[in-house]
Amino acid sequence: MNKNISCDGPELLRFITAGSVDDGKSTLIGRLLHDSKSIFEDQLNAITRTSHKRGMGGIDLSLLTDGLQAEREQGITIDVAYRYFATPKRKFIIADTPGHEQYTRNMVTGASTANLVIILIDARKGVLTQSKRHTYLAHLMGISHIIVAINKMDLVDYSRAVFEKIQQDFSIFADELGLKNVTYIPMSALNGDMIVERGKKLSWYKNLTLINLLENVSIDQDINLLDFRFPIQLVCRPQTEETHDFRGYMGRIESGYICVGDEVTVLPSGLSSRIKEIVTYDGLLNRANASQSVTLTIEDHLDISRGDMLVRVGKIPRINKEFEATLCWLSEQALDLKRKYLVKHTTKIVKAVVSQTSYRIDVNTLNHEPVDTLRMNDIGRVTFKVQQPLICDDYQYNQATGSFIVIDELSNNTVAAGMIFS
Numbered sequence: 039m040n041k042n043i044s045c046d047g048p049e050l051l052r053f054i055t056a057g058s059v060d061d062g063k064s065t066l067i068g069r070l071l072h073d074s075k076s077i078f079e080d081q082l083n084a085i086t087r088t089s090h091k092r093g094m095g096g097i098d099l100s101l102l103t104d105g106l107q108a109e110r111e112q113g114i115t116i117d118v119a120y121r122y123f124a125t126p127k128r129k130f131i132i133a134d135t136p137g138h139e140q141y142t143r144n145m146v147t148g149a150s151t152a153n154l155v156i157i158l159i160d161a162r163k164g165v166l167t168q169s170k171r172h173t174y175l176a177h178l179m180g181i182s183h184i185i186v187a188i189n190k191m192d193l194v195d196y197s198r199a200v201f202e203k204i205q206q207d208f209s210i211f212a213d214e215l216g217l218k219n220v221t222y223i224p225m226s227a228l229n230g231d232m233i234v235e236r237g238k239k240l241s242w243y244k245n246l247t248l249i250n251l252l253e254n255v256s257i258d259q260d261i262n263l264l265d266f267r268f269p270i271q272l273v274c275r276p277q278t279e280e281t282h283d284f285r286g287y288m289g290r291i292e293s294g295y296i297c298v299g300d301e302v303t304v305l306p307s308g309l310s311s312r313i314k315e316i317v318t319y320d321g322l323l324n325r326a327n328a329s330q331s332v333t334l335t336i337e338d339h340l341d342i343s344r345g346d347m348l349v350r351v352g353k354i355p356r357i358n359k360e361f362e363a364t365l366c367w368l369s370e371q372a373l374d375l376k377r378k379y380l381v382k383h384t385t386k387i388v389k390a391v392v393s394q395t396s397y398r399i400d401v402n403t404l405n406h407e408p409v410d411t412l413r414m415n416d417i418g419r420v421t422f423k424v425q426q427p428l429i430c431d432d433y434q435y436n437q438a439t440g441s442f443i444v445i446d447e448l449s450n451n452t453v454a455a456g457m458i459f460s
Contacts, residue, residue, distance in 0.1 A: 065259035266294030
């Protein structure tokens with residue numbers, strides 16, 4: 039569930055659109071793509087023809103995401119449509135998540151890699167249950183940047199009073215969650231007001247347009263740049279004449295950075311060595327940073343295998359066979375405390391059982407309700423016992439090593455996503 043930052047070229051921002059049903063998410067995405075000139079001419083011609091066939095006076099920009107809607111109608115319920123566009127200042131990946139309550143798990147999927155969430159609210163309806171549900175999920179998933187887009191302002195005559203009332207209502211819920219970085223913006227995705235262009239109907243709103251907000255939000259702090267975490271994905275032994283003695287450890291730097299000569303500890307063994315080389319396809323590096331995939335060699339011959347982790351000496355994560363976690367249950371089959379599951383954490387898969395369910399969270403009231411199980415779309419606190427120890431951090435400090443997924447041992451389906459807390 040790590041959130042990426044692009045290493046080369048314009049900075050990359052990943053964001054999701056969320057909210058209730060029919061609040062204009064598809065139209066907003068279509069408007070962003072259209073007004074930023076990020077759709078091909080044949081796409082524009084196709085949706086123009088379709089719009090005219092349906093008797094519409096203008097272009098229905100929501101048609102740009104119709105492919106995902108068709109997939110949902112066919113029963114594909116754990117899927118997120120990704121859209122790509124760019125401005126001279128930044129590249130963007132949008133995760134389009136559905137608004138229906140039964141697709142809350144899609145929101146978890148999209149949020150897992152997002153830096154920012156746009157919560158859309160229909161100006162006629164105000165703050166709804168699903169608005170709160172998705173905001174809570176975004177907060178739970180560690181998304182620190184929240185834009186509350188109060189859409190369809192054209193249907194309330196661009197009323198400033200309506201905007202301010204919704205802002206006040208949402209602020210009460212945001213304060214209860216302890217949210218600090220919330221930005222409110224009125225808009226009409228249908229007419230394009232305050233999306234890329236300001237329009238002429240919202241002159242009373244003096245802040246940035248949506249695209250300006252997206253271009254300028256700072257995401258430098260979204261990755262833990264201090265604690266080096268390198269889960270081993272593969273031990274590389276080429277066994278060729280030129281590289282007969284080569285032994286490299288391949289993987290992705292999930293957080294922090296590493297330099298040649300740095301001392302590292304191998305977990306779970308606890309043995310130490312120093313980085314000898316940082317190898318990439320393009321050659322050797324003196325330093326590598328979070329989100330880079332590299333091959334590391336060390337000065338000593340140690341027994342290291344897939345699932346082990348290299349960390350900086352003195353910056354040691356927890357090694358646990360039992361831990362508490364907040365679990366988002368994704369499966370139609372309820373959690374069964376009598377069954378064994380598989381937990382995939384970084385590059386390691388271990389057998390596990392849920393030994394206790396502490397409570398379920400009511401996302402409307404934020405109350406904790408005692409339960410014996412979790413059902414689809416439930417969010418709750420549970421205790422795991424795993425067959426082999428996991429090398430982990432608290433999710434709030436390191437999302438890469440504080441997150442995991444739960445897999446059904448028989449069907450191999452992903453049934454839950456979890457976040458580790460002490």
